[in-house]
Amino acid sequence: MKYLLHVFGCQMNEADAEVLAGHLEKLGYAKALSEEEADVILLITCCVREHAESRVYGKIGELYHLKQLKPTLILGVCGCMTQQDDVAEKMRTRYPYLDLIFGTHNLPEFPRLLEQARASGELVFEVLPEAEGVVEDLPRLRNDGLKSWVTIMYGCNNYCTYCIVPYVRGRERSRQPHAIVNEITDLVKRGYREITLLGQNVNSYGKDLDIDVDFASLLEQIDQIEGLERIRYMTSHPRDFTERLVDAIASSESVCEQFHLPVQSGSNNMLKAMNRGYTREHYLSLVRKIREVLPNASISTDFIVGFPGETEQDFEDTLSLVKEVRYDSAYTFSYSARTGTPAAGLEDQLSEGEKSERLGRLIEAVTATTFERNLPLQHQVLEVLVEGPSKKDPSKLTGRTRTNKLVHFVGEKELVGKLVDVKITKVQTWSLIGEQAGLPH
Numbered sequence: 223m224k225y226l227l228h229v230f231g232c233q234m235n236e237a238d239a240e241v242l243a244g245h246l247e248k249l250g251y252a253k254a255l256s257e258e259e260a261d262v263i264l265l266i267t268c269c270v271r272e273h274a275e276s277r278v279y280g281k282i283g284e285l286y287h288l289k290q291l292k293p294t295l296i297l298g299v300c301g302c303m304t305q306q307d308d309v310a311e312k313m314r315t316r317y318p319y320l321d322l323i324f325g326t327h328n329l330p331e332f333p334r335l336l337e338q339a340r341a342s343g344e345l346v347f348e349v350l351p352e353a354e355g356v357v358e359d360l361p362r363l364r365n366d367g368l369k370s371w372v373t374i375m376y377g378c379n380n381y382c383t384y385c386i387v388p389y390v391r392g393r394e395r396s397r398q399p400h401a402i403v404n405e406i407t408d409l410v411k412r413g414y415r416e417i418t419l420l421g422q423n424v425n426s427y428g429k430d431l432d433i434d435v436d437f438a439s440l441l442e443q444i445d446q447i448e449g450l451e452r453i454r455y456m457t458s459h460p461r462d463f464t465e466r467l468v469d470a471i472a473s474s475e476s477v478c479e480q481f482h483l484p485v486q487s488g489s490n491n492m493l494k495a496m497n498r499g500y501t502r503e504h505y506l507s508l509v510r511k512i513r514e515v516l517p518n519a520s521i522s523t524d525f526i527v528g529f530p531g532e533t534e535q536d537f538e539d540t541l542s543l544v545k546e547v548r549y550d551s552a553y554t555f556s557y558s559a560r561t562g563t564p565a566a567g568l569e570d571q572l573s574e575g576e577k578s579e580r581l582g583r584l585i586e587a588v589t590a591t592t593f594e595r596n597l598p599l600q601h602q603v604l605e606v607l608v609e610g611p612s613k614k615d616p617s618k619l620t621g622r623t624r625t626n627k628l629v630h631f632v633g634e635k636e637l638v639g640k641l642v643d644v645k646i647t648k649v650q651t652w653s654l655i656g657e658q659a660g661l662p663h
Contacts, residue, residue: 223261224254230278231268233420233456234391235301237371238329239266242300244361245332257288260295262336264322267301269309269386271558278303282317289319296339298322300329305390306562310349318345325349326391330357353377353392358401368609368639369416370409374402374440378422380459382486383497383564384529384557387422394423396431399440403447410449415639416607417444419455425462438470445474451641452607452624453477457484461499465511472515478624479516483508484524488543489536492529496565502543509547520550520595520625527584528557528577530568537580544587550595550625551652552588556581593651596627603659604629606644608637628653637662 225246229239242264243253254260265281268274282299289295297320304310305325313323321339327350328335339346353376364370377392378385406417421427427437437455444453453476460483471477483505487493490501512519525540544552556577559566606621606629613620619633621642630653631644640662648655 223251224259225251225262225264226254226257226260227264227266228281229266230274231266231270231302233371233418234373234422235266235268237373237420238301238326240362240364240371241329241360242266242332243363245336247363248361249333249336257285262296262298264298264300267299267303269302269306269390269560271555272560273558275303275309282313282320286317286319296321296336298324298336298339300324300326302326302386302390304349306386307349308561310347314345314347320345323347323349327351327353330360353395356395356397358397364409367413368607369418370414371418371420372402372405372409373397373420374424374455375421375427379426380423380461380499381497383495383568384526384560386560386563389562391422394426394430396427396429398431399428399433399435399443402440403443406444406450407447410447413639415450415641416452416454417450419444419453421455422457423459423462424455425458425464425467438464438467441467441470441474441477445476447476450476454480454626456482458482459499460485460505460508463508465508468508468511468515478626479519480522480624480626481512481519482522485543486524486526487529487532487536488540489532490539492532492536492539495531495568496526496529502539506543506546518625520627521547522551522553522626523547523549524553524555525584525588526555526557527581528572530557530565530572531570532557532572532580537583540584541587544584544591548591548595549588550627551592554581554584554588589651593649596649596651596654599627599646599654600649601646603643603645604654604656606631606642606656608633608640608642608662610638611635623654629656630654631656631658633658 227239229235267278285297304323324335328348335346375396377394378388379394381388425437428435485505604623606623608619608621612618612630618630620630629644642662643660644656645659646654646656
């Protein structure tokens with residue numbers, strides 16, 4: 223018996239896919255190389271933006287003909303889309319050939335749901351409205367022996383007016399620090415060199431626990447794990463970002479000097495309308511602290527363009543923030559209304575044309591600052607964790623610096639998985655070109 227997973231959306235969904243694959247492998251399934259040879263196909267869905275939802279519906283439609291040819295095939299849909307009552311019901315009625323529909327909180331029960339679907343031959347529909355705490359020791363299949371995700375918390379309490387995540391992922395639930403440390407220690411023993419800590423808002427880690435621990439102290443504990451080379455984390459929320467966290471990162475050996483600090487807008491009017499919980503001035507004070515303590519650190523962000531009511535002046539405030547902060551990179555999106563969020567019912571929704579025009583101007587501004595931030599790296603020697611052959615030029619190796627800069631250089635395949643000093647010979651906007659400058663370590 224074989225399985226295939228289609229993953230849409232963020233790293234949290236990738237982490238969920240690892241758990242589902244772990245369950246399936248434990249049940250004796252093997253990974254299929256194609257849809258045609260699969261006995262189970264699962265879609266792990268995303269509902270953050272309309273485009274992601276459209277892709278999911280398109281894929282479900284594509285699989286209809288395969289289900290007709292292979293009636294024993296189990297087709298399942300899970301993830302954030304199914305956690306919405308109206309969407310889950312829409313799937314039930316529109317796609318009667320689905321065998322399994324379950325939510326984000328049902329992962330621990332997946333083996334039972336799968337067996338029920340296979341035994342009954344009928345749709346199994348189970349979506350828990352809330353998670354029943356944190357379930358540890360779920361099986362997990364990790365494919366990469368170099369880098370790995372480790373979830374430290376689930377859910378979100380922030381309720382930004384544009385965001386569906388708190389409604390589909392639930393309230394914040396932190397894992398116990400000893401469980402996190404034990405998991406990472408085991409991964410390091412298995413040869414993993416870089417760990418990315420996952421959470422919808424890692425900066426609020428520990429607030430729901432009955433022990434005195436926060437994200438800064440968790441990083442300090444993880445930093446003590448022998449053999450761990452690099453720690454990254456995502457995602458941060460400026461509302462809960464503290465100066466103590468900056469100091470903890472600066473004093474650590476393995477936490478990378480990379481700060482992803484999503485701002486969403488440079489306008490105080492928009493930040494208030496989005497319910498972000500901070501001002502432009504507060505955000506800039508955090509940036510100044512980072513630059514003061516770690517002047518060579520990289521800072522990246524997220525922007526939403528065209529939020530309801532955004533004026534030209536609001537947008538100009540965003541452009542001026544880009545120039546003031548001088549980001550190393552940014553993820554830029556047009557606002558996408560999500561049913562069930564407060565922002566979806568606001569007046570003054572901008573046209574697609576307005577949003578597209580502003581998005582183009584924002585991308586142009588970010589591209590300029592990204593290149594400017596890379597220029598001082600010319601001729602510098604940077605430590606690179608080698609990940610494998612470059613996708614664009616297989617004759618070169620590719621890897622990332624501690625500040626998450628992508629580097630391509632000529633080297634032997636034996637360097638994959640090692641830390642290599644690389645001298646930068648050419649600076650580009652989205653990547654750097656270099657040459658090996660020392661022995662691997």
